[in-house]
Amino acid sequence: MNNTDIPRIRAWFEAYSGSFLTGDEMNDKNIRLKIDHSYRVLERMSDIADRLKLGGKKRSIALTCALLHDCGRFEQFEKYRTYADVRSENHGRLGVKVLEENDVLTDLTSKTAEIITKAVLLHNAKALPDNLTAEQRYFTELTRDADKIDIFNVVVEYYLDDDPLKDRTVVHNLPEGEDVCDEVFEEFMHEGHVTFDFMKSVVDFKVFQIGWVWDINNRAALRILSELGYVERIISLMPVTVRTTAVAERYRTFIQILDDEKRLSWTEISREKLHDCRIFSLYSSQRESSVGTTSTAYMIEAPDWVTIVPLIEKGGEDYFVMVRQYRHGSMDVTTEFPAGTLEPGEEPETAALRELQEETGYKAGRMTWLGSVNPNPAFLTNNFTAYLAEELTSTGTQNLDEHEYVDYDLIPVSEVVRRMGSGEYSNGTMLMALMYYLRESGKIKLD
Ligand SMILES: [Fe+2]
Structure with a gap:
């Protein structure tokens, strides 16, 4: 877009x-x-x-x-x-x-x-x-x-x-009602959700709506909903009975999770750049806890990263295009998926296509977003995004930066899965990409 x-x-x-x-x-x-x-x-x-x-x-x-x-x-x-x-x-x-x-x-x-x-x-x-x-x-x-x-x-x-x-x-033209009916009450207190079929009155309908809170997927959305106070308003518009009081209590216990988050959170008072390295910057930040204690936190600010899982089929077997390179942190050669950092203003998918081609010479006809995560929120501020690259065609030409020495090879998927996390497969972010790939391809069963 x-x-x-x-x-x-x-x-x-x-x-x-x-x-x-x-x-x-x-x-x-x-x-x-x-x-x-x-x-x-x-x-x-x-x-x-x-x-x-x-x-x-x-x-x-x-x-x-x-x-x-x-x-x-x-x-x-x-x-x-x-x-x-x-x-x-x-x-x-x-x-x-x-x-x-x-x-x-x-x-x-x-x-x-x-x-x-x-x-x-x-x-x-x-x-x-x-x-x-x-x-x-x-x-x-x-x-x-x-x-x-x-x-x-x-x-x-x-x-x-x-x-x-x-x-x-x-x-739904329901009558007003005076209390929550047995079925709706039972279901709400056990599940949070309520099945629409049991609705007998507007009071039931209000409980049914409160149950939607359990279906909110993102914490950010839940916070907005809570701040807008709609659910409390619905509660205030129900007749006060033993059951409606229990419904309100159950909701408030659930939403307590947001207050717990506040209690656990720290506020930033100031932030200072301590050192500018080429691939990241080191910052210190003064923070205040919810009970008023202060502390200094240190963090590394880096551009967002992308990792590409390039999948290719040959002779009936699936292969990943993997790269080999020396890593200065571990001072060793690793085998990894192609990866790199975003240029300023660059979309992750564009960066993924670019990095794949630069490091392996492969162009991808289809890219699928697999997921995005902070690789270590303890001290990193950036995001890691993984893509699946398919419909690959080789240009046969890498386009590497000065001081970038990278080999690439096709390695069977089964071998990568078996060896990931040990020996030369020692880059932890590759485990994240592989897990995303396995989930997307249905190789991890969720139930
Ligand atoms: Fe709609």
């Missing part, structure tokens, strides 16, 4: 959603509901992205998923005069159809388009399928979180609206 995609897609969304406004009061009120919701989800996604320090292409994809997640809603209302999927059709699937018919994503790479399509398709799914790539899952989960935060807002607004003619389909 480049810088012009976001304004273009935003302009499309504005024109497209606006085209459903007809001047009819009831129609326009309903359409505006979803237009406003989409922009608020965009805002929430922007908050989440800030806290996750998402930049560049990742941020653009996240914002696009948020803005477009409900683009099926407009046609849904025009066709069926309802937002209830059970009485019309799945609005996630309808959204995908709308994006296709309007060529909204055709300027994007097929991989980016597919990430956005999956997020739109699955933002309202009960559970996510197992066959998503790590990248698709990541953005779909972000979208579901941003969406959920604003749905909490929408229902709170509904509860606070004292108009007797308000649209009761929001609460």
